[in-house]
Amino acid sequence: MSIRELVLKNRSYRRFYEEYRLDRDVPLELVDLARLSSSGANLQSLKYLLSTEPEQNARIFDTLGWAGYLKEWDGPGEGERPSGYIVVLFDQNIAKTPFWDHGIAAQSILLGAAERGLGGCMFGNIRKDDLRASLGIEDHLEILLVIALGKPKEEVRLVPLGPDGDVKYYRDADGIHYVPKRALNDIIHEPHHPKEA
């Protein structure tokens, strides 16, 4: 699969076949992709907590804010929840900043998931204090984000941004999830006044 096909396949999924059991080797292999990716000043300050057991999955699920734009929807019901999670932590004993390593890592992880026919979603909207307490995460490890993983049970379609410029994703009556994306031309910046050297 080309990287473009993989990037297109790698959508943010929020409903899953929860009965699909995620072998711990899968998130481990995905974290290895993150490990082998680049890291600011090569400091490699990220740590990863893997969850594939239902009891721990439920603890993590309870701390996540799902799909902020879908006001009528509180997140996936029982039977449609993720089969596992990777909690991305920043070890403050190693560095002063994670730079943008967590974005690099999360993208490597989710592209690897897409290649395996899996999918997921990155969460920044987390009740972090609750998650820290529930999982016993030490104070020097800052919770950066949570990646949900599972076998996707929904269709996600990219559509052009409408004339109103609204970026909010939405669902139709059949549960298909639509994500408006800006056009390529609209994100290329042309310098207006380059000064002569």
Added chain:
Amino acid sequence: MSIRELVLKNRSYRRFYEEYRLDRDVPLELVDLARLSSSGANLQSLKYLLSTEPEQNARIFDTLGWAGYLKEWDGPGEGERPSGYIVVLFDQNIAKTPFWDHGIAAQSILLGAAERGLGGCMFGNIRKDDLRASLGIEDHLEILLVIALGKPKEEVRLVPLGPDGDVKYYRDADGIHYVPKRALNDIIHEPHHPKEA
């Protein structure tokens, strides 16, 4: 190529065949990979400035801090410099934070480059005021990072971290660049005291 092969191929390169001319379509296709990748709250606040012309490349080159750990090396000499750059900007008129979108975007871009037999390097060490003035970047666009692109002219090898835990990369007498990487076991966090619910 599997995502693992691509991730392994995608090293941080700092010396290039500068005579290789980068067609503007290449960074454009790579930015399209970033465009199609996920974005926090789908806000898509990143903008991209593309540079493939020698004069503009030189302006960008002059603002970059190269390879902080190689104290004897000021960066690539003439003939070994990148053939182009993508400057990643955060449009503050769109969002309050880019989240970790720039990491996601940069990883998509560089995996796409690796697939095309190209390579590059992410820079956070930038004289941002100089770059802003030199390229005429408006104030509402925050410079997040610069991605250098070109045809790599060096070999980069991953090696295990030594017993001293030193993460600094180094070169041998043949100019081969070594990057110490933490072991997978050392970046997996095992919760120590999960509280019972």
